[in-house]
Amino acid sequence: MRFSLVPRQTQFYELFAQAGENALEAARLVEQRFRGIADGSPDQQAVKKLEHKGDRITAEIIGLLNTQYVTPLDREDIYALASALDDVVDYLDDASELIDLYHIESSMEQALEQCRILVGSAEHLANALHGLRVLRGVQPQLVALKELEDEGDRVLSDAIGALFEDESVSPRVIIQWKDIFEALEQAIDSTETAAHLIGNIVVKNS
Numbered sequence: 716m717r718f719s720l721v722p723r724q725t726q727f728y729e730l731f732a733q734a735g736e737n738a739l740e741a742a743r744l745v746e747q748r749f750r751g752i753a754d755g756s757p758d759q760q761a762v763k764k765l766e767h768k769g770d771r772i773t774a775e776i777i778g779l780l781n782t783q784y785v786t787p788l789d790r791e792d793i794y795a796l797a798s799a800l801d802d803v804v805d806y807l808d809d810a811s812e813l814i815d816l817y818h819i820e821s822s823m824e825q826a827l828e829q830c831r832i833l834v835g836s837a838e839h840l841a842n843a844l845h846g847l848r849v850l851r852g853v854q855p856q857l858v859a860l861k862e863l864e865d866e867g868d869r870v871l872s873d874a875i876g877a878l879f880e881d882e883s884v885s886p887r888v889i890i891q892w893k894d895i896f897e898a899l900e901q902a903i904d905s906t907e908t909a910a911h912l913i914g915n916i917v918v919k920n921s
Contacts, residue, residue: 727786727788728787735842736841737768737772739834742836743837749822765808777794796912796913803837809898817894823874826895829899836907837906864906868900
């Protein structure tokens with residue numbers, strides 16, 4: 716294996732920015748999926764393509780990490796952030812996949828609220844990643860993302876509570892939508908995990 720003594724510092728930041736944009740695109744697509752359940756557009760394969768793209772970006776980051784003797788950030792931070800960003804798209808893919816798995820025919824308002832929060836969180840995450848190289852304008856993005864994650868917790872609680880309020884809802888439907896709500900919340904939480912890692916990087920390198 717050939718190691719480079721000249722750090723290709725900008726390439727790490729460019730790849731992180733690409734990962735952020737890919738996560739944002741995936742979040743927007745998942746929102747479209749939940750809003751367009753009735754007509755089946757877009758389909759799950761479109762989300763899966765972004766999940767595969769995220770895997771390739773992650774592999775490129777890890778590959779670069781393994782061939783660079785000097786890195787612009789601590790090696791463990793690069794690895795942890797790359798993995799966390801990969802998780803975001805994986806969780807988005809998992810949540811979206813449940814639409815087909817459970818043969819969902821129409822969406823619930825609470826799921827659409829979660830999707831709105833997801834897109835907002837992914838936007839702040841992508842913006843923070845674009846600012847990572849110069850360490851400017853990152854913190855406000857992370858604060859805004861945390862506020863959305865807190866809102867997501869409240870929406871999840873309300874969503875699950877609403878499932879049990881209507882006695883006419885079948886146990887099967889309750890189980891299906893509980894799984895979907897929790898999967899969407901897991902995707903929201905994953906953006907906060909990535910944001911927390913970015914915050915630590917900013918503190919360590921400021």
